[in-house]
Amino acid sequence: MAEQPIPILVIDDDAGQARLAQRTLERAGYTVAVAHDGDTGLALYATGVYDVLMVDHQMPGKGGLEVLRTVALRGALPPTIMVTGNGDEAIAVEAMKLGAGDYLVKDVEGRYLTLLPTIVARVLHQQRLVVEKRQAEEALRQTLAVLEVRVQERTAALQQANALLHAAIAERPRAAAALAQ
Numbered sequence: 001m002a003e004q005p006i007p008i009l010v011i012d013d014d015a016g017q018a019r020l021a022q023r024t025l026e027r028a029g030y031t032v033a034v035a036h037d038g039d040t041g042l043a044l045y046a047t048g049v050y051d052v053l054m055v056d057h058q059m060p061g062k063g064g065l066e067v068l069r070t071v072a073l074r075g076a077l078p079p080t081i082m083v084t085g086n087g088d089e090a091i092a093v094e095a096m097k098l099g100a101g102d103y104l105v106k107d108v109e110g111r112y113l114t115l116l117p118t119i120v121a122r123v124l125h126q127q128r129l130v131v132e133k134r135q136a137e138e139a140l141r142q143t144l145a146v147l148e149v150r151v152q153e154r155t156a157a158l159q160q161a162n163a164l165l166h167a168a169i170a171e172r173p174r175a176a177a178a179l180a181q
Helices: 015-027 038-047 064-073 089-098 112-180
Strands: 007-011 031-035 052-056 080-084 102-105
Touching: 007 015, 007 038, 015 031, 015 112, 031 038, 038 064, 052 064, 052 112, 064 080, 064 089, 080 089, 080 112, 089 102, 102 112
Parallel strands: 007 031, 007 052, 052 080, 080 102
Antiparallel strands: none
């Protein structure tokens, strides 16, 4: 059975750039929905299931950081890529603090588009690692809980055996005295 294509939501006010990103990602095997402003993007996100968000930083109305803040308030961000026309470390740091997996600067020649499928694959991989780590930690917690119960059971059994042994030792002189009589 073939795997379902991974759905991506691209939120970018530049229709041309959004269409180029959409084509690039669709050629790489993803399904892509496009929103041309933050409010529309948030409405689409609320009604659909998107495995990846690609959000432009500068948009009229709700900008990229505001979109990320709004999505983050609803729960953990899905793998997210912040895209901007001008690189700014402060914006990159803020996006990463909100949970973005990567930050990409659009270059005039459009070379960023060739990196886009690789970056999407990387943020998806990072997300899988986070999920696997969480699952491994939960399995470890459950195993530790089971082991703790076993230790408590063994300790109780040993304490009971120890008590029986002490009782037998205490009884020994009486039994020896009775035997001597």
